[in-house]
Amino acid sequence: MTLIIEDGTGKPDAESYASAEDLALYAVKFGTVIPAGVPEQEALLRRAALAMDGKTWKGRKMSSEQALSWPRREVLLDHEIKPNNYLPARIQYGQMALAAEIHQDDIDPVEKRKGAVTLERVEGAVTREYATIPNTSGRLLPAAPDRPSATQFSDYLQRRGLFAVRA
Template sequence: MTLIIEDGTGKPDAESYATAEDLAMYAEKFGATIPVDEISQETLLRRAALVMDGMTWKGRKMDSDQALAWPRRGVELDCQIKPDNYLPARIQYGQMALAAEIHTDDIDPIDKRKGAVTLERVEGAVTREYATISNTSGRLLPAAPDRPSATQFADYLQKRGLFAVRA
């Protein structure tokens, strides 16, 4: 089934900001690993769009009936308020990066990864111990250590980077 692509008009049935062809070109350019077949690529893009909908973006949806989080009203960037139908290229690139990160998690689940070396002893036989990676802390991102999607989305999210909450 072909993806319905958001074009900046606030489509009520949009499923993605990028096509499977866009994702394949992105993966080739940046060396990302993605599935070969188009249906799996479209599935990844849909999953990435769902994750994006859960993020807290600047501004507000252009229309309450639109399916995806973008386009948005009242987005201020570099001291300029962007037009209501503004659909940043970094949103599309971020979705593709996020889709590749999701695929990385699918083929290399976080619970199978090893953390940093916490103990290494050399006396005849080598003993190596790894830290446990916990996905419940809320501090560790559940995908690959390099998160290009986070970089793409940074300027468009309500809160950028680390922040402290005073108790």
């Protein structure tokens, strides 16, 4: 089934910001691993678009009927409000980076994954210890914050980087 691509008009049935062909070109350019088949690539793009819908973006949806989070209105970026049909290229690149990250999470064995840093000591040489990830958890860990998609999305999210909440 062919992906319905968002073109900035706020399509009510859009499923992705990028096509499988775009994803394949992205993978070649950046040396990422993706599935060879177009249906599998399209499925990855759909999964990435769903994950993106869970983020808190700047501005508001252009229309309540649109399927995806972008295009948006009232997006303030670099001290200017972007047009209502604004669909940044970095949203498309971010979706493709996220799709590649999701695929990497799918194919990486759990034993190779690293948990959060629980110990780090600097005395000449650096010692770093990671939390153990149980094989029986049945849960995939979300993409790490140092992945390329996080960088692509950072200017367009409501909150970026570290923030404090006063209790």
